[in-house]
Amino acid sequence: MSANLNGKLPDGDRNGLAAIASELIESPNRVHVIIALLDCSKVTTNTDSGDVVPTARIRRIEAIKDPEDGRRMRMLLRREWERRTGKTVLPFEMEEEMRSAFGDDEDSP
Numbered sequence: 001m002s003a004n005l006n007g008k009l010p011d012g013d014r015n016g017l018a019a020i021a022s023e024l025i026e027s028p029n030r031v032h033v034i035i036a037l038l039d040c041s042k043v044t045t046n047t048d049s050g051d052v053v054p055t056a057r058i059r060r061i062e063a064i065k066d067p068e069d070g071r072r073m074r075m076l077l078r079r080e081w082e083r084r085t086g087k088t089v090l091p092f093e094m095e096e097e098m099r100s101a102f103g104d105d106e107d108s109p
Contacts, residue, residue, distance in 0.1 A: 016062035
């Protein structure tokens with residue numbers, strides 16, 4: 001099943017991307033760590049195929065600027081990717097020890 005994403009960001013203080021707008025302009029290829037809350041704004045059904053596609057809506061979004069928090073968020077992202085794809089997940093403590101010993105690979109999922 002696929003999903004669409006509504007391109008509109010939340011209004012006001014629920015849009016934390018404004019805090020990194022200048023960084024996005026200055027370094028457009030730099031990867032930023034964000035955390036977002038979303039829900040479903042609509043569900044579309046293709047009457048020919050029967051495919052049902054949800055459209056996700058961002059309710060709140062924040063850029064993670066603290067390097068340690070960013071490292072942890074990347075680790076959580078990687079672990080969820082591993083769970084979703086069925087790859088082996090190291091125990092959290094062992095993963096922490098591996099990161100300490102060998103560093104953090106920011107480009108991995």
